[in-house]
Amino acid sequence: DMIKGLYVAIDVDYLAGRDIPRVTKEVLEGGCRLVQLRAKTASARQFLSLALSLKELCIEYGAVFIVNDRLDIALACGADGLHLGQTDLPLSQARRLMPAGSIIGISADSPEDAASAQAGDADYVAAGAVFPTQTKLDVLYGGLSGLKAIRQVVNIPLVAIGGINKSNYNEALQAGADSLCLISAVLGAPDIKKATSEFMTLVEAEKND
Amino acid sequence: DMIKGLYVAIDVDYLAGRDIPRVTKEVLEGGCRLVQLRAKTASARQFLSLALSLKELCIEYGAVFIVNDRLDIALACGADGLHLGQTDLPLSQARRLMPAGSIIGISADSPEDAASAQAGDADYVAAGAVFPTQTKLDVLYGGLSGLKAIRQVVNIPLVAIGGINKSNYNEALQAGADSLCLISAVLGAPDIKKATSEFMTLVEAEKND
Numbered sequence A, B: 001d002m003i004k005g006l007y008v009a010i011d012v013d014y015l016a017g018r019d020i021p022r023v024t025k026e027v028l029e030g031g032c033r034l035v036q037l038r039a040k041t042a043s044a045r046q047f048l049s050l051a052l053s054l055k056e057l058c059i060e061y062g063a064v065f066i067v068n069d070r071l072d073i074a075l076a077c078g079a080d081g082l083h084l085g086q087t088d089l090p091l092s093q094a095r096r097l098m099p100a101g102s103i104i105g106i107s108a109d110s111p112e113d114a115a116s117a118q119a120g121d122a123d124y125v126a127a128g129a130v131f132p133t134q135t136k137l138d139v140l141y142g143g144l145s146g147l148k149a150i151r152q153v154v155n156i157p158l159v160a161i162g163g164i165n166k167s168n169y170n171e172a173l174q175a176g177a178d179s180l181c182l183i184s185a186v187l188g189a190p191d192i193k194k195a196t197s198e199f200m201t202l203v204e205a206e207k208n209d
């Protein structure tokens, strides 16, 4: 099972002006093996160009590379997976059009969304925002209670997203998350590699509890 | 050759609030057999939902159905083709990922773009804006001279786009366009079916000249 532990979303808008492949390399150097590329406002050509770079880096580090929103970009760069929100392509179409064995994750705003994603053969469900966040996500604010409610209806991997940091990550794990999707907690750190590495240690320790 | 004569772009933003399948039906009833769906601001799910409806209508009328910008939507709805601008997926990726025999059209801002599209096996090139227009297009303003310059470097079908209406369409044809891509001249008419039908007659007459 590849969807567990730390999951870092490389958000191009959040990182405006930064060197995206360099940032991604820091995340990989820090030990993260599950990376998503999000580019809500980039052109498809820019998005693909970044996706090709990041896919190559992820191959180098043995990491799983997932593209957010765009099935065409995922196909074009040979991503390992695709993450879809409730207003993106439907899961059934993504399953039909992505190569066999691809990872498909779905953002769920409710237990109904989550159950439907699991029934539709999603590989994981992402729930949130678990905590308040400034980052524009594909999910509404569901809080810890929303996360718990979704945990009760799915047994596929559950990814917690939204406002997760060092002081609250364990609440998300205790609410049933298998994986923590981080943006600002890692990408906003002065030393991204160090922040990633520290989170890896925290998440590993929690798992062995 | 399917890229000739009238080509109507169903622009969802231009048609804000209108019944898109109904408008498309009028265009088809008016005789147009080449239809593009453009939805720059819709969600992927909304875009796909419209694309599936329009593809079905186009099958019913024996018309060619082309999706603008999004390869994922084109694949998901089984479109006959895909139209790409210079900031969308590259032509090489589209050719690789679309089913064999799909039509791929490219918006060209310059003779260089156009020659490169032809060399990359594009099925047609769109050039414009030939005349000033309010509609947000994937092309810069190239004028009639831009259209003529592109005609000189490509022998694949050339689609003229941007501000074409009843008083200027013949200039675009005389500059070498094989096809006229219309938005407001048809969709802005009080009777869309009648406007389409009148343009079909004009374009046919010009061809027989």
Ligand code: NI
Residues within 6 Å of the ligand: A068, A069, A083, A084, A085, A086, A088, A138
């Ligand atoms: Ni999304």
